[in-house]
Amino acid sequence: MGLALDIARAILPLVIVGGIAVFVILRMKHKYEKGTLGKKKTKDAQNLLDSLIPFGMMIGFAIAIFLSIFSPISLLSAMTWGPGIGFLFGYFAYEIYSKKEESHS
Template identity: 75%
Template sequence: MGLPLEILRIVLPVIIVGGIVLFVMLRMKHKYEKGTLGKKKTKSAQDFLDSLIPLGILIGFAVALLLSLFSPISLLSSIAWGTGIGMLFGYVAYEIYSKKEESYS
Protein backbone atom coordinates (compact mmCIF):
# COMPACT_ATOMS: atom_id res chain seq x y z
CA MET A 1 0.00 0.00 0.00
CA GLY A 2 2.97 2.32 0.50
CA LEU A 3 4.20 2.32 -3.11
CA PRO A 4 0.98 3.62 -4.75
CA LEU A 5 0.73 6.39 -2.15
CA GLU A 6 4.34 7.37 -2.76
CA ILE A 7 3.80 7.45 -6.53
CA LEU A 8 0.64 9.54 -6.05
CA ARG A 9 2.53 11.95 -3.78
CA ILE A 10 5.16 12.40 -6.49
CA VAL A 11 2.85 12.68 -9.50
CA LEU A 12 -0.03 14.69 -8.01
CA PRO A 13 1.76 18.09 -7.94
CA VAL A 14 2.80 17.65 -11.58
CA ILE A 15 -0.78 16.84 -12.61
CA ILE A 16 -2.34 19.75 -10.68
CA VAL A 17 0.28 22.31 -11.75
CA GLY A 18 0.02 21.04 -15.33
CA GLY A 19 -3.72 21.69 -15.15
CA ILE A 20 -3.09 25.22 -13.88
CA VAL A 21 -0.60 25.89 -16.68
CA LEU A 22 -2.99 24.53 -19.33
CA PHE A 23 -5.81 26.67 -17.94
CA VAL A 24 -3.73 29.87 -18.08
CA MET A 25 -2.32 29.11 -21.54
CA LEU A 26 -5.71 28.25 -23.03
CA ARG A 27 -7.35 31.34 -21.49
CA MET A 28 -4.61 33.58 -22.89
CA LYS A 29 -4.88 31.91 -26.30
CA HIS A 30 -8.66 32.41 -26.26
CA LYS A 31 -8.26 36.08 -25.33
CA TYR A 32 -5.65 36.52 -28.10
CA GLU A 33 -7.87 34.93 -30.76
CA LYS A 34 -10.89 36.94 -29.56
CA GLY A 35 -8.81 40.15 -29.51
CA THR A 36 -9.55 40.98 -25.89
CA LEU A 37 -6.02 40.94 -24.45
CA GLY A 38 -5.34 43.72 -21.97
CA LYS A 39 -4.20 46.95 -23.60
CA LYS A 40 -2.78 49.97 -21.81
CA LYS A 41 -2.17 53.41 -23.27
CA THR A 42 1.37 53.96 -22.03
CA LYS A 43 4.31 51.73 -22.84
CA SER A 44 5.41 51.39 -19.22
CA ALA A 45 1.92 50.32 -18.12
CA GLN A 46 1.75 47.80 -20.99
CA ASP A 47 5.19 46.43 -20.09
CA PHE A 48 4.09 46.01 -16.48
CA LEU A 49 0.90 44.27 -17.60
CA ASP A 50 2.84 41.91 -19.86
CA SER A 51 5.26 40.99 -17.08
CA LEU A 52 2.68 40.10 -14.42
CA ILE A 53 2.49 36.37 -15.20
CA PRO A 54 6.30 35.82 -15.33
CA LEU A 55 6.63 37.95 -12.19
CA GLY A 56 4.08 35.73 -10.45
CA ILE A 57 6.05 32.65 -11.46
CA LEU A 58 9.29 34.13 -10.07
CA ILE A 59 7.68 35.20 -6.80
CA GLY A 60 6.04 31.78 -6.43
CA PHE A 61 9.41 30.12 -7.03
CA ALA A 62 11.11 32.30 -4.40
CA VAL A 63 8.38 31.65 -1.83
CA ALA A 64 8.53 27.91 -2.54
CA LEU A 65 12.30 27.92 -2.15
CA LEU A 66 12.10 29.69 1.22
CA LEU A 67 9.28 27.41 2.33
CA SER A 68 11.26 24.30 1.48
CA LEU A 69 14.27 25.59 3.42
CA PHE A 70 12.32 26.02 6.65
CA SER A 71 9.88 23.09 6.42
CA PRO A 72 10.09 19.36 5.76
CA ILE A 73 8.49 19.74 2.30
CA SER A 74 10.76 18.47 -0.46
CA LEU A 75 12.44 21.03 -2.71
CA LEU A 76 11.15 19.67 -6.03
CA SER A 77 7.58 19.39 -4.81
CA SER A 78 7.56 22.90 -3.37
CA ILE A 79 9.07 24.37 -6.54
CA ALA A 80 6.36 22.70 -8.64
CA TRP A 81 3.59 23.98 -6.38
CA GLY A 82 5.11 27.45 -6.00
CA THR A 83 5.61 28.15 -9.68
CA GLY A 84 2.16 26.82 -10.59
CA ILE A 85 0.37 28.83 -7.93
CA GLY A 86 2.51 31.87 -8.79
CA MET A 87 1.46 31.55 -12.43
CA LEU A 88 -2.20 31.40 -11.39
CA PHE A 89 -1.81 34.47 -9.14
CA GLY A 90 0.03 36.28 -11.94
CA TYR A 91 -2.84 35.52 -14.31
CA VAL A 92 -5.40 36.78 -11.79
CA ALA A 93 -3.34 39.96 -11.33
CA TYR A 94 -3.18 40.30 -15.14
CA GLU A 95 -6.96 40.07 -15.37
CA ILE A 96 -7.51 42.61 -12.60
CA TYR A 97 -4.91 45.09 -13.85
CA SER A 98 -6.03 44.82 -17.49
CA LYS A 99 -9.56 45.90 -16.51
CA LYS A 100 -8.35 48.76 -14.29
CA GLU A 101 -8.60 52.22 -15.81
CA GLU A 102 -5.46 54.33 -16.03
CA SER A 103 -5.36 57.47 -13.93
CA TYR A 104 -3.47 60.55 -15.06
CA SER A 105 -2.65 62.29 -11.82
Protein backbone atom coordinates in the same frame (compact mmCIF):
# COMPACT_ATOMS: atom_id res chain seq x y z
CA MET B 1 0.32 -0.37 -2.14
CA GLY B 2 3.26 1.65 -0.82
CA LEU B 3 4.84 1.97 -4.25
CA ALA B 4 1.59 3.20 -5.82
CA LEU B 5 1.20 5.78 -3.05
CA ASP B 6 4.77 7.00 -3.56
CA ILE B 7 4.23 7.31 -7.31
CA ALA B 8 0.95 9.18 -6.78
CA ARG B 9 2.63 11.49 -4.27
CA ALA B 10 5.34 12.28 -6.82
CA ILE B 11 3.05 12.77 -9.82
CA LEU B 12 0.08 14.55 -8.23
CA PRO B 13 1.78 17.98 -7.93
CA LEU B 14 2.82 17.81 -11.58
CA VAL B 15 -0.70 16.91 -12.66
CA ILE B 16 -2.28 19.75 -10.65
CA VAL B 17 0.27 22.36 -11.74
CA GLY B 18 -0.03 21.11 -15.33
CA GLY B 19 -3.80 21.61 -15.05
CA ILE B 20 -3.22 25.16 -13.81
CA ALA B 21 -0.90 25.85 -16.75
CA VAL B 22 -3.36 24.44 -19.28
CA PHE B 23 -6.17 26.52 -17.74
CA VAL B 24 -4.18 29.77 -17.94
CA ILE B 25 -2.89 29.12 -21.45
CA LEU B 26 -6.35 28.25 -22.78
CA ARG B 27 -7.86 31.36 -21.13
CA MET B 28 -5.16 33.57 -22.66
CA LYS B 29 -5.64 31.93 -26.07
CA HIS B 30 -9.40 32.51 -25.83
CA LYS B 31 -8.85 36.19 -24.93
CA TYR B 32 -6.37 36.53 -27.83
CA GLU B 33 -8.80 35.04 -30.34
CA LYS B 34 -11.60 37.33 -29.12
CA GLY B 35 -9.26 40.32 -29.22
CA THR B 36 -9.79 41.14 -25.55
CA LEU B 37 -6.22 40.83 -24.27
CA GLY B 38 -5.26 43.64 -21.92
CA LYS B 39 -3.93 46.71 -23.70
CA LYS B 40 -2.48 49.76 -22.00
CA LYS B 41 -1.89 53.15 -23.56
CA THR B 42 1.66 53.75 -22.36
CA LYS B 43 4.61 51.50 -23.07
CA ASP B 44 5.60 51.29 -19.40
CA ALA B 45 2.12 50.21 -18.35
CA GLN B 46 2.01 47.61 -21.13
CA ASN B 47 5.43 46.26 -20.09
CA LEU B 48 4.21 45.94 -16.50
CA LEU B 49 1.07 44.16 -17.66
CA ASP B 50 3.05 41.75 -19.84
CA SER B 51 5.46 40.89 -17.02
CA LEU B 52 2.90 40.09 -14.31
CA ILE B 53 2.69 36.37 -15.08
CA PRO B 54 6.49 35.77 -15.15
CA PHE B 55 6.90 37.86 -11.97
CA GLY B 56 4.18 35.78 -10.33
CA MET B 57 6.09 32.63 -11.19
CA MET B 58 9.37 34.00 -9.83
CA ILE B 59 7.78 35.22 -6.61
CA GLY B 60 6.00 31.89 -6.18
CA PHE B 61 9.28 30.07 -6.66
CA ALA B 62 11.07 32.26 -4.12
CA ILE B 63 8.30 31.82 -1.54
CA ALA B 64 8.30 28.06 -2.11
CA ILE B 65 12.07 27.88 -1.56
CA PHE B 66 11.79 29.80 1.72
CA LEU B 67 8.93 27.58 2.84
CA SER B 68 10.92 24.46 2.05
CA ILE B 69 13.86 25.77 4.08
CA PHE B 70 11.83 26.56 7.18
CA SER B 71 9.22 23.77 7.01
CA PRO B 72 9.19 20.03 6.37
CA ILE B 73 8.01 20.51 2.75
CA SER B 74 10.49 18.88 0.38
CA LEU B 75 12.44 21.10 -1.99
CA LEU B 76 11.33 19.15 -5.06
CA SER B 77 7.67 19.50 -4.14
CA ALA B 78 8.12 23.21 -3.40
CA MET B 79 9.80 23.71 -6.76
CA THR B 80 6.70 22.26 -8.40
CA TRP B 81 4.00 24.02 -6.39
CA GLY B 82 5.59 27.49 -6.12
CA PRO B 83 5.84 28.49 -9.78
CA GLY B 84 2.53 26.82 -10.58
CA ILE B 85 0.62 28.76 -7.95
CA GLY B 86 2.60 31.90 -8.86
CA PHE B 87 1.57 31.37 -12.50
CA LEU B 88 -2.09 31.29 -11.45
CA PHE B 89 -1.76 34.36 -9.21
CA GLY B 90 0.17 36.19 -11.95
CA TYR B 91 -2.69 35.46 -14.32
CA PHE B 92 -5.22 36.80 -11.81
CA ALA B 93 -3.08 39.94 -11.36
CA TYR B 94 -2.96 40.27 -15.17
CA GLU B 95 -6.76 40.08 -15.34
CA ILE B 96 -7.23 42.66 -12.58
CA TYR B 97 -4.60 45.10 -13.89
CA SER B 98 -5.79 44.83 -17.49
CA LYS B 99 -9.28 45.96 -16.46
CA LYS B 100 -7.96 48.91 -14.43
CA GLU B 101 -8.18 52.33 -16.07
CA GLU B 102 -5.00 54.38 -16.36
CA SER B 103 -4.89 57.62 -14.42
CA HIS B 104 -3.86 60.70 -16.38
CA SER B 105 -2.00 62.69 -13.75
